[in-house]
Structure formats: structure tokens, C-alpha cells
Amino acid sequence: MPQLLRLQNFGVSRDGFGAGEGQSLEHPFGHANPADLVGWCFATASWVNRTDPGGSRGLDDYFTRDFTNNIGAEIMGRNKFGPQRGPWPDDDWRGWWGDEPPFHTPVFVLTHYPREPMQVGETTFYFIDAAPDEALEQAKAAAGDKDVRLGGGVATVREFVEAGLIDTLHIAVAPVELGRGERLWTGPTELDDRYHHDVVPSSSGVTHHLYWRD
Template sequence: MSQVRVHNFAVSLDGFGTGEGQSRETPFGHAGERLHEWFVGTQFFQSGDGLPGGTQGVDNAFAAQHEPGIGAEIMGANKFGPPGWQDDADWTGWWGPNPPFHTPVFVLTHRPRPSVEMEGGTTFHFVDATPADVLAQARAAAGDADVRLGGGATVIREFLKAGLVDYMHVAVVPIVLGRGVRLWDEQESLEQNFDIQSVSSPSGVTHLSFVRR
């Protein structure tokens, strides 16, 4: 059976995966881009944008694991858009006409709408379902490939509580946000279900890998 994988999910030292005050102009609220500066600076990201250069080493090695073997993605409503995007029939996400997913993407929302086909092989499907039910849909779409769980923090928490995550990479960024949406809430004794490894990067980021036992 295909695996459920989380890649490059960044949290602050105090565990927040996004800041407070999300809007069209600030997808990560008051956190801005600080959670993802390490990722944007990698050779993997820069080459995807057609830019030369970028850092290599530990950060780049983790960043590059994001793409291989993925056949579908699941994301929460607040990753797809800011509060109230369901009222805008023209909203198709933050990423422009050619989103970076290039697979079917299942957006969890209590207000489903018709699927939207984008350039580059991305099709957004909007579903109101439990983690297990949406995972079944994503696995059917992914075929023999894995399913990436894209976030945000609330969705990852729900899948962890349901025991549906096989691999998770969390990048702990050396900033303190103080408010927002935390990843670790209600995850007491999570370490009992995973083998955990930690790798430090010269950028100051600590990469945590969780592999289900």
C-alpha cells in the first residue's frame, strides 16, 4: 500500500506551523516567510523556479525529497486559501495558473465545490470527508505512488491522531512566533509510534524525521 508522507513542514521553536492573521497578502499570517527562508534558499527550490544557484548540503537534501514518488496530495482549507475563500468562485489557490503539485490535490473543506483543473497536471478536488475517507480517494488517484500530506498543522494533527502518517519530516526553524496554529497540540506520546532522527543544519534549522514503527 502507498505511504502517507509529510515533507518540509516547518515549525517555529515553540511549535507553530503558521502565524496568526492569515490573509490573501499574508498566507502565513504574522510569521511572513520566516518559516520557509531555509527552503526557498535551497538549490532544489531555486532550480524549480528556473533560477541558478541555491544552497546545497543538509537543507537541500531534505527539500529535494518533496517530489519523488508522489501521486496525489491532501491539504487543508487554510493551505488552499485565506479565510472566506469559499465565497470567491474565482479563487484557485495561491499558486497561479500552474501550481507546483502536478498531481491530483484533495482539499479538505466543509463547503465542497466542483473540481478545478489547472495547468501542469494539477486538479483540485474539494471534499468534506474524514481523514480515512479522503485518504482512500487520494490513494485511488495516486495509483502505486505515495500520498503527500501538505498541511497545514491542523490537518497533519488529525492524520497523526488517526494513525495515518507513515513518514514525517519537520523542519524546526530557530524563530519564536508566540501565536498561530501549533503542530504538537494533542500529540502526547507521539514518539512511541515513530522512530525519530534529528539532523542539524548550518542554517540553524533542525530536521526531524519520523518513521512509523
């Protein structure tokens, strides 16, 4: 089986924003309410941060339970690790993801400020200054024979799309308008020149857009 680079469960607003304006430590999505943007995830039985036994097991759950399926590594932009910009502050802050991050694999954090790897729970974060194709090569090697997940955020996704490196994309368009922030695209047909495209409305109100290539 070929090793894929997969974007999964990436939420955008109807007007194409993956995060609002003014991201900060307290507000990872800026002025956007996370529940508006990615609340469909939280409602599913297989949501990776679920702590109680409830949740739906319909269409949306197929997407959240595929999060870890055959994934051996993740690549994320620095802004998905934390809100700092520029040189790393000399503190012991260990990222957005708590004591047991949901990745459980090597995670490659793209940054112009490399630093020593950091192990948090079962996840090790590697901070690398690398072009998309070099980062993908490292992540594939770390993933064994499994696939690599592209975690985001918006700027990182755009960079990897432009470089033609992503094999499959799952983007969930939420029924909310943000007006400003980090813009992924002008609309879901923007990738149709490069990918097959399934449009799948869900009873939760989001529309799942699935892209793949031959």
C-alpha cells in the same frame, strides 16, 4: 512497496507554531515572516518554485528534492488552498498557488463545502468533505502505486496524526519564536511514543526531525 502517507518539509517555529496569527490573503503565514519559518527551503537548488539556477546542494537540498519523489497525489486542508472560510465566494480565484501550482498531481482539498474540481496548470484540485481515512483512500487510488503527500496546514496534520494515518513525517524546526498562531505541538518529542525519530541539525540553522514507523 507499500503506499505511504508522507508529511514533508513542514516548517514550525521553535515554540511549535506552523503559522502565525491573523492569516489572510496577503499574509498566508499570519504575523510570521515566511522567510523566518521556511527560508531554508528557498535557499536550496531544488526548491520547487526556484526560477534561477543557483542554490545549495547540501543536506537541506535532499529534503526539497524529495518533494516530488514517488508522490502521486496530495491531501491538503482548505486553509492551504486559500484564506476563505465558510461557503465559497462566487469568484474565479484559483488558490494560493499561481498559474502552475507545484503539485502536478491530483490534490484533495478537505472542506465542508464541496465544489466542482478545478484544473490549474498540471494540477487538478478536488474539493471533498471527507474524514481523514476516506480522503486518504481516495488519494491513494488517485496516486496509482505512488505515495501520497500530506500538505498541511497545522490543523490537518494534527487530525491525521490523531487518526494514526501518517507513515513518515519531516518537520523542520526553525530558529525563531512566534509566540502565537497555529500550534502543531508542544515539542519534537511529542510523537516519540508512536514513531522512530531522527534529529538532524542543519548548517542552515534549522533542525530536521524525521519520524517513521515499522
